[in-house]
Amino acid sequence: MTCPYCGSQEIIYDYIHGYIVCTLCGSVIDTIFLEFFEERLIDSENFNRFEGLPSIRKGIEKKKIKTRLKIYTRMNFEILVYEKYAKKARKNVVIDIDAALRKETHIKSHERVYHHKDEDKVLNTALKDPVVNQILEYIVNRDPVLSSRTPRGKIALAIIIKNFIDNNPIDISELCRLTSMSIVHIRRLITLAKKRLPYIKKYVNEVKNNIVLNYTPYK
Numbered sequence: 628m629t630c631p632y633c634g635s636q637e638i639i640y641d642y643i644h645g646y647i648v649c650t651l652c653g654s655v656i657d658t659i660f661l662e663f664f665e666e667r668l669i670d671s672e673n674f675n676r677f678e679g680l681p682s683i684r685k686g687i688e689k690k691k692i693k694t695r696l697k698i699y700t701r702m703n704f705e706i707l708v709y710e711k712y713a714k715k716a717r718k719n720v721v722i723d724i725d726a727a728l729r730k731e732t733h734i735k736s737h738e739r740v741y742h743h744k745d746e747d748k749v750l751n752t753a754l755k756d757p758v759v760n761q762i763l764e765y766i767v768n769r770d771p772v773l774s775s776r777t778p779r780g781k782i783a784l785a786i787i788i789k790n791f792i793d794n795n796p797i798d799i800s801e802l803c804r805l806t807s808m809s810i811v812h813i814r815r816l817i818t819l820a821k822k823r824l825p826y827i828k829k830y831v832n833e834v835k836n837n838i839v840l841n842y843t844p845y846k
């Protein structure tokens with residue numbers, strides 16, 4: 628930064644008065660703004676005494692304290708939420724802290740907070756079924772609506788579609804256990820899969836008639 632009046636680079640930031648000043652010619656080059664409002668307690672004994680506006684330096688200090696306090700409050704909140712859920716957790720169950728926080732702040736209330744510690748293993752077992760795998764790659768991942776679900780949701784969809792193909796009734800509680808999803812969630816996925824059937828029918832028939840054995844998915 629150079630002084631626009633004399634071209635000097637000897638510039639100082641005066642935080643007490645809130646000015647940027649050229650030390651060579653003494654011009655005030657700019658004003659330092661700070662978005663900070665003095666907060667007063669209504670019942671404070673100094674309520675009626677006007678103390679003037681806070682200096683810029685004082686304002687920056689207050690801002691720093693406020694920011695630290697915010698971070699601390701957030702950490703404290705996360706610990707409290709974790710403890711609340713940990714208290715009720717059964718053996719071999721892990722807590723999805725992000726889901727718990729969203730639940731506590733009412734952003735998303737249908738999410739599952741508790742997960743079994745082996746659930747990734749369970750999902751991988753489901754994927755070992757070649758037909759489920761094929762449906763996932765060939766049907767679910769190809770459909771714009773179905774492919775936008777979470778990885779867990781997509782595996783559930785593949786299993787649901789497999790049941791459609793085999794004409795088997797869907798065991799909702801088994802699917803819940805397998806995917807660690809709620810009954811509400813699984814029911815919604817079944818409705819979704821049924822809705823998408825007219826659009827994916829061609830691929831479903833191809834899987835059904837076993838003519839996609841040599842299909843290699845493009846990634």
Ligand SMILES: [Zn+2]
Binds near residue numbers: 632
């Ligand atoms: Zn100057």
